[in-house]
Amino acid sequence: MEKAYSFFLSLLLLHLYLLETCISKNIVINTDQSVLLALKASFTLSSSHPLTQNWSSQASVCDWIGVTCGSRHHRVIALNISNMNIFGNNIPPHLGNLSFLVSLDLSKNYLHGDIPQDLSRLNRLKVMDLGYNNFSGEIPMWFGFNSGFISKLETLSVRNNLLQGGIPKEIGNLENLKDLILFENQLTGSIPxxxxNISSLELLGLSGNQLTGSLPVDICRRLGRIKRISLVSNHLSGYIPSGLSNCTELSELSLAYNNFSGNIPPExxxxxxxxxxxxxxxxxQGIY
Incomplete structure:
Protein backbone atom coordinates (compact mmCIF):
# COMPACT_ATOMS: atom_id res chain seq x y z
CA MET A 1 0.00 0.00 0.00
CA GLU A 2 2.81 2.37 0.92
CA LYS A 3 4.68 1.59 -2.33
CA ALA A 4 1.55 2.20 -4.38
CA TYR A 5 1.07 5.56 -2.67
CA SER A 6 4.68 6.55 -3.34
CA PHE A 7 4.30 5.53 -7.00
CA PHE A 8 1.09 7.55 -7.32
CA LEU A 9 2.75 10.56 -5.68
CA SER A 10 5.69 10.32 -8.09
CA LEU A 11 3.35 10.25 -11.08
CA LEU A 12 1.45 13.24 -9.73
CA LEU A 13 4.64 15.25 -9.25
CA LEU A 14 5.81 14.33 -12.76
CA HIS A 15 2.47 15.42 -14.19
CA LEU A 16 2.65 18.74 -12.36
CA TYR A 17 6.21 19.29 -13.55
CA LEU A 18 5.28 18.63 -17.18
CA LEU A 19 2.24 20.86 -16.86
CA GLU A 20 4.30 23.68 -15.37
CA THR A 21 6.92 23.29 -18.11
CA CYS A 22 4.25 23.44 -20.80
CA ILE A 23 2.63 26.53 -19.27
CA SER A 24 6.02 28.23 -18.88
CA LYS A 25 6.89 27.45 -22.50
CA ASN A 26 3.62 28.95 -23.72
CA ILE A 27 4.18 32.06 -21.61
CA VAL A 28 7.60 32.78 -23.13
CA ILE A 29 6.34 32.12 -26.65
CA ASN A 30 3.42 34.46 -26.00
CA THR A 31 5.95 37.01 -24.74
CA ASP A 32 7.70 36.95 -28.13
CA GLN A 33 4.34 37.29 -29.86
CA SER A 34 3.36 40.25 -27.68
CA VAL A 35 6.67 41.97 -28.40
CA LEU A 36 6.25 41.68 -32.16
CA LEU A 37 2.61 42.78 -32.02
CA ALA A 38 3.76 45.89 -30.12
CA LEU A 39 6.38 46.45 -32.82
CA LYS A 40 3.75 46.09 -35.52
CA ALA A 41 1.49 48.57 -33.69
CA SER A 42 4.28 51.18 -33.86
CA PHE A 43 4.37 50.93 -37.65
CA THR A 44 2.21 52.77 -40.14
CA LEU A 45 1.05 50.04 -42.50
CA SER A 46 -1.45 49.98 -45.33
CA SER A 47 -4.29 47.46 -45.26
CA SER A 48 -2.58 45.53 -48.04
CA HIS A 49 0.80 45.36 -46.34
CA PRO A 50 2.02 41.76 -45.77
CA LEU A 51 2.42 42.30 -42.02
CA THR A 52 -1.10 43.67 -41.57
CA GLN A 53 -2.76 40.27 -41.87
CA ASN A 54 0.13 37.86 -41.43
CA TRP A 55 1.28 39.09 -38.02
CA SER A 56 -1.80 37.98 -36.13
CA SER A 57 -2.44 36.30 -32.80
CA GLN A 58 -4.46 33.74 -34.75
CA ALA A 59 -1.25 32.18 -36.07
CA SER A 60 1.90 30.93 -34.40
CA VAL A 61 4.57 33.61 -34.19
CA CYS A 62 7.00 31.14 -35.77
CA ASP A 63 4.90 31.20 -38.96
CA TRP A 64 4.98 34.97 -39.35
CA ILE A 65 6.73 36.68 -42.26
CA GLY A 66 10.32 37.57 -41.42
CA VAL A 67 10.37 35.55 -38.20
CA THR A 68 12.63 32.57 -37.56
CA CYS A 69 12.30 30.43 -34.43
CA GLY A 70 14.77 28.04 -32.89
CA SER A 71 14.03 24.34 -33.24
CA ARG A 72 14.59 23.58 -29.57
CA HIS A 73 12.76 26.25 -27.59
CA HIS A 74 10.62 27.67 -30.42
CA ARG A 75 11.73 31.17 -29.44
CA VAL A 76 12.29 33.95 -31.95
CA ILE A 77 15.98 33.90 -32.94
CA ALA A 78 15.89 36.07 -36.07
CA LEU A 79 13.78 38.97 -37.27
CA ASN A 80 14.25 40.14 -40.84
CA ILE A 81 11.73 42.67 -42.10
CA SER A 82 14.13 44.59 -44.32
CA ASN A 83 13.01 46.36 -47.48
CA MET A 84 9.30 46.07 -46.65
CA ASN A 85 8.26 49.71 -47.08
CA ILE A 86 7.64 50.11 -43.34
CA PHE A 87 7.05 53.55 -41.84
CA GLY A 88 7.50 54.02 -38.12
CA ASN A 89 8.66 56.45 -35.47
CA ASN A 90 10.57 55.15 -32.42
CA ILE A 91 11.11 51.42 -32.03
CA PRO A 92 9.16 50.29 -28.94
CA PRO A 93 11.28 49.25 -25.93
CA HIS A 94 9.55 45.85 -25.90
CA LEU A 95 11.95 44.69 -28.62
CA GLY A 96 14.58 44.24 -25.92
CA ASN A 97 12.48 41.38 -24.53
CA LEU A 98 13.28 39.06 -27.44
CA SER A 99 15.88 37.41 -25.25
CA PHE A 100 16.78 34.64 -27.73
CA LEU A 101 17.28 36.99 -30.70
CA VAL A 102 20.50 36.40 -32.65
CA SER A 103 19.86 38.47 -35.77
CA LEU A 104 17.90 41.73 -36.18
CA ASP A 105 17.48 43.27 -39.64
CA LEU A 106 15.24 46.34 -39.98
CA SER A 107 17.18 47.84 -42.87
CA LYS A 108 15.87 49.61 -45.98
CA ASN A 109 12.67 50.99 -44.48
CA TYR A 110 11.47 54.40 -43.30
CA LEU A 111 12.06 54.16 -39.57
CA HIS A 112 12.65 57.31 -37.51
CA GLY A 113 13.71 58.21 -33.99
CA ASP A 114 16.58 57.25 -31.72
CA ILE A 115 18.10 53.80 -31.40
CA PRO A 116 16.44 52.53 -28.19
CA GLN A 117 18.58 51.62 -25.21
CA ASP A 118 16.46 48.52 -24.61
CA LEU A 119 18.24 46.79 -27.49
CA SER A 120 21.22 46.54 -25.15
CA ARG A 121 19.43 43.69 -23.35
CA LEU A 122 19.75 41.43 -26.40
CA ASN A 123 22.80 39.61 -25.09
CA ARG A 124 22.61 36.82 -27.69
CA LEU A 125 22.57 39.23 -30.63
CA LYS A 126 25.23 38.74 -33.31
CA VAL A 127 23.84 40.84 -36.17
CA MET A 128 22.15 44.25 -35.93
CA ASP A 129 21.33 45.93 -39.23
CA LEU A 130 19.43 49.23 -39.04
CA GLY A 131 20.86 50.62 -42.27
CA TYR A 132 19.05 52.74 -44.87
CA ASN A 133 16.50 54.30 -42.53
CA ASN A 134 16.09 57.72 -40.96
CA PHE A 135 17.37 57.05 -37.45
CA SER A 136 18.68 60.20 -35.80
CA GLY A 137 20.33 61.25 -32.59
CA GLU A 138 23.68 59.87 -31.52
CA ILE A 139 25.15 56.38 -31.55
CA PRO A 140 24.27 55.07 -28.07
CA MET A 141 27.06 54.80 -25.53
CA TRP A 142 25.63 51.51 -24.31
CA PHE A 143 27.21 49.73 -27.28
CA GLY A 144 29.91 47.75 -25.49
CA PHE A 145 29.38 49.67 -22.24
CA ASN A 146 29.09 46.46 -20.24
CA SER A 147 30.35 43.01 -21.22
CA GLY A 148 26.84 41.64 -20.62
CA PHE A 149 25.28 43.94 -23.21
CA ILE A 150 25.25 42.58 -26.78
CA SER A 151 28.71 41.19 -26.09
CA LYS A 152 28.40 38.65 -28.93
CA LEU A 153 27.72 41.28 -31.59
CA GLU A 154 29.62 40.57 -34.82
CA THR A 155 27.94 42.94 -37.28
CA LEU A 156 26.78 46.46 -36.47
CA SER A 157 25.37 48.35 -39.44
CA VAL A 158 23.67 51.72 -39.11
CA ARG A 159 24.71 52.97 -42.54
CA ASN A 160 22.80 55.65 -44.46
CA ASN A 161 20.91 57.22 -41.57
CA LEU A 162 20.93 60.65 -39.92
CA LEU A 163 23.13 59.93 -36.92
CA GLN A 164 25.12 62.81 -35.46
CA GLY A 165 27.76 63.33 -32.81
CA GLY A 166 30.83 61.27 -32.14
CA ILE A 167 31.51 57.55 -32.30
CA PRO A 168 31.44 56.33 -28.68
CA LYS A 169 34.70 54.82 -27.49
CA GLU A 170 32.68 52.04 -25.81
CA ILE A 171 32.29 50.36 -29.21
CA GLY A 172 35.87 49.27 -28.72
CA ASN A 173 34.63 46.88 -26.02
CA LEU A 174 32.75 44.77 -28.60
CA GLU A 175 35.47 42.15 -28.66
CA ASN A 176 33.69 39.90 -31.21
CA LEU A 177 32.86 42.65 -33.69
CA LYS A 178 33.77 41.86 -37.31
CA ASP A 179 31.91 44.51 -39.30
CA LEU A 180 31.46 48.11 -38.16
CA ILE A 181 29.42 49.84 -40.87
CA LEU A 182 28.56 53.49 -40.28
CA PHE A 183 28.69 54.83 -43.85
CA GLU A 184 26.81 57.99 -44.85
CA ASN A 185 25.76 59.59 -41.59
CA GLN A 186 26.70 62.94 -40.07
CA LEU A 187 29.22 61.72 -37.53
CA THR A 188 31.85 64.14 -36.22
CA GLY A 189 34.94 64.04 -34.05
CA SER A 190 37.86 61.65 -34.25
CA ILE A 191 37.81 57.88 -34.62
CA PRO A 192 38.19 56.44 -31.10
CA ASN A 197 42.06 47.50 -30.62
CA ILE A 198 39.22 45.23 -31.80
CA SER A 199 41.32 42.27 -32.92
CA SER A 200 38.35 40.52 -34.57
CA LEU A 201 37.52 43.50 -36.85
CA GLU A 202 37.41 42.73 -40.59
CA LEU A 203 35.56 45.77 -41.97
CA LEU A 204 35.86 49.35 -40.78
CA GLY A 205 33.36 51.36 -42.84
CA LEU A 206 33.12 55.03 -41.90
CA SER A 207 32.95 56.73 -45.31
CA GLY A 208 30.64 59.66 -45.94
CA ASN A 209 30.80 61.36 -42.55
CA GLN A 210 32.52 64.44 -41.12
CA LEU A 211 35.20 62.74 -39.07
CA THR A 212 38.38 64.61 -38.19
CA GLY A 213 41.74 63.78 -36.68
CA SER A 214 44.46 61.44 -37.85
CA LEU A 215 45.10 57.71 -38.02
CA PRO A 216 47.29 56.09 -35.34
CA VAL A 217 50.84 55.23 -36.35
CA ASP A 218 50.40 51.65 -35.14
CA ILE A 219 46.99 51.29 -36.80
CA CYS A 220 47.46 47.60 -37.53
CA ARG A 221 49.01 46.54 -34.25
CA ARG A 222 45.80 44.77 -33.19
CA LEU A 223 43.90 44.64 -36.50
CA GLY A 224 45.40 41.39 -37.71
CA ARG A 225 42.19 40.29 -39.45
CA ILE A 226 41.17 43.59 -41.07
CA LYS A 227 40.24 43.21 -44.74
CA ARG A 228 38.55 46.49 -45.61
CA ILE A 229 39.24 50.02 -44.39
CA SER A 230 36.88 52.55 -45.97
CA LEU A 231 37.17 56.15 -44.72
CA VAL A 232 36.34 58.05 -47.93
CA SER A 233 34.84 61.58 -47.83
CA ASN A 234 35.64 62.72 -44.32
CA HIS A 235 37.94 65.44 -42.96
CA LEU A 236 40.78 63.22 -41.79
CA SER A 237 44.29 64.66 -41.92
CA GLY A 238 47.92 63.92 -41.14
CA TYR A 239 50.11 61.28 -42.72
CA ILE A 240 49.00 57.92 -44.00
CA PRO A 241 50.73 55.60 -41.51
CA SER A 242 53.33 53.23 -42.91
CA GLY A 243 52.10 50.74 -40.31
CA LEU A 244 49.25 49.89 -42.70
CA SER A 245 51.66 47.42 -44.28
CA ASN A 246 51.16 45.23 -41.20
CA CYS A 247 47.50 44.68 -42.12
CA THR A 248 48.45 41.64 -44.16
CA GLU A 249 44.85 40.58 -44.88
CA LEU A 250 43.87 43.99 -46.28
CA SER A 251 42.06 43.84 -49.65
CA GLU A 252 40.64 47.39 -49.68
CA LEU A 253 42.19 50.65 -48.52
CA SER A 254 39.94 53.60 -49.36
CA LEU A 255 41.07 56.95 -47.95
CA ALA A 256 40.06 59.25 -50.83
CA TYR A 257 38.68 62.76 -50.40
CA ASN A 258 40.13 63.64 -47.05
CA ASN A 259 42.95 66.00 -46.07
CA PHE A 260 45.83 63.54 -45.84
CA SER A 261 49.22 64.96 -46.75
CA GLY A 262 52.83 63.86 -47.16
CA ASN A 263 54.17 60.90 -49.06
CA ILE A 264 52.32 57.74 -49.91
CA PRO A 265 54.05 55.08 -47.77
CA PRO A 266 56.07 52.81 -50.08
CA GLU A 267 55.37 49.96 -47.64
CA GLN A 285 52.86 63.03 -53.04
CA GLY A 286 53.85 59.93 -54.90
CA ILE A 287 52.45 57.66 -57.57
CA TYR A 288 48.91 56.27 -57.27
Missing part, protein backbone atom coordinates in the same frame (compact mmCIF):
# COMPACT_ATOMS: atom_id res chain seq x y z
CA UNK A 193 41.51 54.67 -30.63
CA UNK A 194 39.63 51.85 -28.90
CA UNK A 195 38.23 50.74 -32.29
CA UNK A 196 41.75 49.98 -33.50
CA UNK A 268 51.86 49.73 -49.08
CA UNK A 269 53.35 47.78 -51.97
CA UNK A 270 53.88 44.91 -49.52
CA UNK A 271 50.11 44.41 -49.13
CA UNK A 272 49.88 41.30 -51.29
CA UNK A 273 46.12 40.88 -50.91
CA UNK A 274 45.29 44.49 -51.77
CA UNK A 275 42.74 44.73 -54.61
CA UNK A 276 41.42 48.29 -54.20
CA UNK A 277 43.54 51.31 -53.33
CA UNK A 278 41.75 54.69 -53.34
CA UNK A 279 43.78 57.72 -52.27
CA UNK A 280 42.63 60.49 -54.62
CA UNK A 281 41.34 63.86 -53.47
CA UNK A 282 44.05 64.34 -50.82
CA UNK A 283 47.30 66.35 -50.69
CA UNK A 284 49.58 63.41 -51.19
Missing amino acids: LSIF IINLERLELLSLGGNNL
